[in-house]
Amino acid sequence: MTETPVVITSLALRLPGARSADELWELLREGRCQIAPVSPERRALTGWSDWEDPIGEVSGIDRFDHEFFDIPAEEAALLDPQQRLLLEVAHEAVTAAGLVEAGGTEPRRSAVVMALATNSYFGLLCERLGRRGEEVLQPRTIVDIMNSGVASRISHEYNLTGPVYAMDTACSSFLAALVQGMTAIRHEGCESAVIGGANLLSAPYTTMFCRSAGITTPGGRARVFDAEADGTVIGEGVVVAVLEREDLARERGRTILARVAGAAITNDGSSLSIMAPNPRGQAEVIRRCYTDGAGGVDPRRVGCIEAHGTGTRIGDPVEVRALSGVFHREELLGRSVALGSVKSNIGHLLAAAGGAGLAKLVLSLRHRAVPATLHVSTVNPLLQLQRTPFEVATEERDWPAPPQGARLGAVTSLGLGGTNAHVVLEEVEEGPRTVSERSAGGETSLCLSARDPAALERMIEALPPLLADPRWALSDIAHTLNRFRSAERWRARVRIDRSRREMTTVERAEIGRRVRRVLLDPDHAAAPEAETLRALLGPALRPRTADPRPGELSVSLSAAPAGERGLSIAPGTDPVGIAAALFLQGCSVRWHVVHPDGSGVVLPIVPYPFAGPSHWIPVERRNP
DSSP states (O other): OOOOOEEEEEEEEEBTTBSSHHHHHHHHHHTOOOEEEOOHHHHHHHTOTTOOOEEEOOTTTTBOOTTTTTOOHHHHTTSOHHHHHHHHHHHHHHHHTTOOOTTOOOOBOEEEEEEOOOOHHHHHHHHHHHHHGGGGOOTTHHHHHSTTHHHHHHHHHTTBOSOEEEEOBTBTHHHHHHHHHHHHHHHSOOSEEEEEEEEOOSSTHHHHHHHHTTOBOTTSSOOTTBTTOBOBOBBOEEEEEEEEEHHHHHHTTBOOOEEEEEEEEEEOOSOSSTTSOOHHHHHHHHHHIIIIISSSOOGGGEEEEEOOOOOBTTHHHHHHHHHHTTOOGGGGTTOOEEEEOTHHHHOBOGGGHHHHHHHHHHHHHHHTEEOOOSSOSSBOGGGOGGGSSEEEOOSOEEOOOOSSSSOEEEEEEEOTTSEEEEEEEEOOOOOOOOSSOSOSSSEEEEEEEESSHHHHHHHHHTHHHHHHOTTSOHHHHHIIIIISSOOOSEEEEEEEETTTTEEEEEEEEEOSSOOOEEEEOGGGTTSHHHHHHHHHHGGGEEEOOSOOOTTEEEEEOSSSOOOTTEEEOOTTOOHHHHHHHHHHTTOOOOGGGTSOTTSSOBOOOOOOOOOOOBOOOOOOOOOO
């Protein structure tokens, strides 16, 4: 039986030195290493003044836009920062994927799988409980501090009715979550799956545990594949991706980043110890991915492998040996397979590590290039690369297409305890694009909304460079911003000159009360614009028989000025203009009427500009 094709339709992240996929690609191409001793800001935040471990650090993990998610400030201070950042990054991902609509979010059969392992904020809270007692808690603190809480929050926030999971298979958690999301799509009737992972260091506990276990290097650099490799460095980050059925994604005009050509997950079973790598178990997950899980994907098409990269003298050769069980030098007819690891740039993100590797691989496929792996002075001779088709990518290189078919790349994650995951991604042609712009003259409208006026202004300020970017069709920009954004209290209608692609006027409004009913002058019921109103408003449109009451809006199809709680729409106004005028008045607009599926592409543009104060458990503990 042919498996349902699954694609990645959005990718959002916060990684050391990168707040977006574009910034991550710039970091990788420039060969930047974001690993450094813990910053003074982080030491002050956590109260550990002598914490000097090298880490890949994400700045500002204490800041959270609690008002956007309707979370009281008192509760936000107790909410695990991993949950906070996952909420914000998940919003960016689901919005970019088109799972949020301005007309309201109907229930969607979508799975949510969040990968979390360690939780150092829990330790800080327990310390405070021991000093102050239960008075420090809030009613929902039990959910705020549990790793399973964020998956439920995301499902609740976007009305997603598929299965919800918290995934913890240690370092392979993110790819294990991806496999579970694919299962939900293929076998549990889901249209999509929201996959996320996080690792933040709210205290030095995790680095202490890893140092005690011999996982981290004393040298402060992740030297994956190097002869002097002696351990990894712990990094921070949050990654969220959205998976969708490919047929629905194409039908709905999603931006398709890559196709998941194959995925498999196994466990080592019995081995020398629970922390010892098992070459047979690692080889098995790779073999299953290309035979059982990938539906006949030919490994000879794979041009790049984003390795787990333990960064140890023995662990790296074990991983290469496992890969060599499927990838044979003599079968590639002189072609090589690039090996790399993003851990050399940002460190090991533990539960989110597979998300960082996936992000790098998606970007490599889209840019058809393999960035350099850093800190490789001498390739580890124990890798025995001369017997394999593999080459460590110590410099950026082009990624040539295979003799047949599209490019394929793979990413591996190996978890403490022996859970192994291997995922194959395939490049895809660009999704359906708008064939041509509308007529050169005239104007169109872009509608924006935010929870507060400052955020709305930041969104307006982001428009000029977007309009000047030749990659984006103006009709696709309107399709994305008008339909696939939530309708909030503060709103703006931006009129755009089509020929010059420039903003002409900006109208702003604060919506104090949502409009429940729109009352149309009966004399205009037969006008062409009235049919547009009926389509945009549905049963909310009624004949006007009396003056409007609170929550009602009177509409007249004339050029005459409107009175209080009234709106005049001039004859000949185009449907987008009518929809924009209603939106600015606080109406719930059926944007799919003017931006139907298939009429444009959902673009990854203008993410919500989150901004919030610092929320943190008051620091009382100091180093003993």
